[in-house]
Amino acid sequence: MSTHDVRVQRSSICGCARTRRTVTEFVLDACRRSHEPLPPSSGDRLMASDGAAIRFHASLQGDEIADVRYEASSCATLIAYAELLGDFVVGKPIVRVAALAPRTLIELLPGVPRERQERAIIVAQAWSSAIATAWQSEHQDRSER
Amino acid sequence: MKVAYIFSTQGHTVSYKLGRMILPQLEENRHGVDVVGMFFFEDNNYVLMQGNPLGERLKLQADEKGFVLMGCDQCCYEREIADKLVAGIPIGCFPDLYAALSGNPPDQVITL
Numbered sequence: 001m002s003t004h005d006v007r008v009q010r011s012s013i014c015g016c017a018r019t020r021r022t023v024t025e026f027v028l029d030a031c032r033r034s035h036e037p038l039p040p041s042s043g044d045r046l047m048a049s050d051g052a053a054i055r056f057h058a059s060l061q062g063d064e065i066a067d068v069r070y071e072a073s074s075c076a077t078l079i080a081y082a083e084l085l086g087d088f089v090v091g092k093p094i095v096r097v098a099a100l101a102p103r104t105l106i107e108l109l110p111g112v113p114r115e116r117q118e119r120a121i122i123v124a125q126a127w128s129s130a131i132a133t134a135w136q137s138e139h140q141d142r143s144e145r
Numbered sequence: 146m147k148v149a150y151i152f153s154t155q156g157h158t159v160s161y162k163l164g165r166m167i168l169p170q171l172e173e174n175r176h177g178v179d180v181v182g183m184f185f186f187e188d189n190n191y192v193l194m195q196g197n198p199l200g201e202r203l204k205l206q207a208d209e210k211g212f213v214l215m216g217c218d219q220c221c222y223e224r225e226i227a228d229k230l231v232a233g234i235p236i237g238c239f240p241d242l243y244a245a246l247s248g249n250p251p252d253q254v255i256t257l
Contacts, residue, residue, distance in 0.1 A: 023222040050240060075238065092196045113228045115235055116218070 023111060024072050026083035037070050041137045043130030045071075046122045052078050054122060056085075056130035058123045060138045065097060070126075077116045081105050081123040089127075098131045100124050149182040149213075149251035150209035152189040158257050159185075159192045164199050171206045181249045184242050191217040193230045204231045213245045 038057045045055035052073040059067040068086040072078050084105055089097040102120035106112070112119075147180060152158050157179035183203070188205070193216050207214045212244045218236040221227035228234050235241070 023227070024219070027219070027222075050244065052240075076222055080222075107220060111222065111225055111228050113230070113236060116227075 021084075023076055023109065025081040026080040026109075030079045030083055036069060038071070041130070041134045043126055043128075043133050046126040046129070047105055048078075048119065048122050051137055052101055052119070052122075054078055054082060055128045056082070056126050058127075058132050060094065063093050063095070063096060065092055065131075066076055068130075074118065077119045078123065078142040080109060080112075081120050085111050085127055094131065094135065098135075124130045146253060147179045147181045147249070147251045148178045149178065149184070149246060149254045151182065151256040152185045152195060152235050153187070153256050155188050159199065163192070163203075168199065168203060168206065171210065172202070178211065180212045182215070182242070182246050182253045183207075184213075184215050184217070186217045188224075190224065190230075193234050194226055195229055195232070200231045200234070204219070204234060208228045208233075211215050211243075211249075215242055215245060219233075224241060234235050247252050 035069045037061040040057075041059060042057045044054055045053055047053040053133060054072040056068060056070045068090055070082045070086070072082055073114055085100065088104075088108065089100070102117075102124045105120040105123060106117045150163075152163065167176065167180075168257075171180065191197065191205070193214065203214060206212075214234045216227075216230060216234065216236045218227065218238050218241075221230070221236045230236070237245070
């Protein structure tokens with residue numbers, strides 16, 4: 001299982017620009033951060049038809065994404081899409097990135113064969129689940145305060 | 146006997162053992178065993194690239210004889226050729242290889 005702390009990379013967030021990082025670079029980054037603790041708020045663990053699974057953990061700061069990490073099966077494509085998603089969403093308003101289309105991830109990460117691009121679908125779905133959980137948790141905390 | 150080949154070491158593995166022994170024998174239907182799969186690690190994946198004469202011939206044999214060809218996904222990503230393989234040759238990792246071979250498993254796995 002791999003974990004990911006995007007805060008390390010906030011200075012390199014590319015936003016809407018096409019990434020020039022490769023799958024291998026994303027996987028190496030994930031390996032370097034694989035021992036980081038996970039935020040308590042997590043979404044559903046989603047599984048592809050072949051058993052590869054992913055679950056995101058997200059935390060919010062006001063109306064922005066503050067931190068994103070994940071647990072994922074050791075599939076290079078899955079990890080690369082998860083890393084890319086982290087780079088893409090941290091620091092952005094929730095309303096802009098709460099629902100990411102798989103197509104966005106696919107377009108931002110060239111070099112993935114078509115038959116492997118379906119990994120982007122469960123990454124996007126797992127992300128939607130995590131952000132919903134984080135949103136509910138954040139608003140519950142606010143109402144209790 | 147059914148055999149799966151794992152091309153793991155480099156050097157003359159692909160150009161010599163595959164290109165001059167296994168593949169010509171397959172083309173002449175005299176290899177002596179039923180090949181059910183071939184999996185490629187490291188630089189051996191370059192043989193699977195579109196336009197590579199060995200890779201193209203190998204794909205013809207795979208289609209004709211019904212065996213699996215697969216490139217190691219991380220090896221291909223590292224070399225930025227994952228989306229440049231001969232059409233119909235997938236990349237994958239061990240779970241993908243085992244799944245692909247599960248319907249026609251080998252009696253022996255030969256690592257070269």
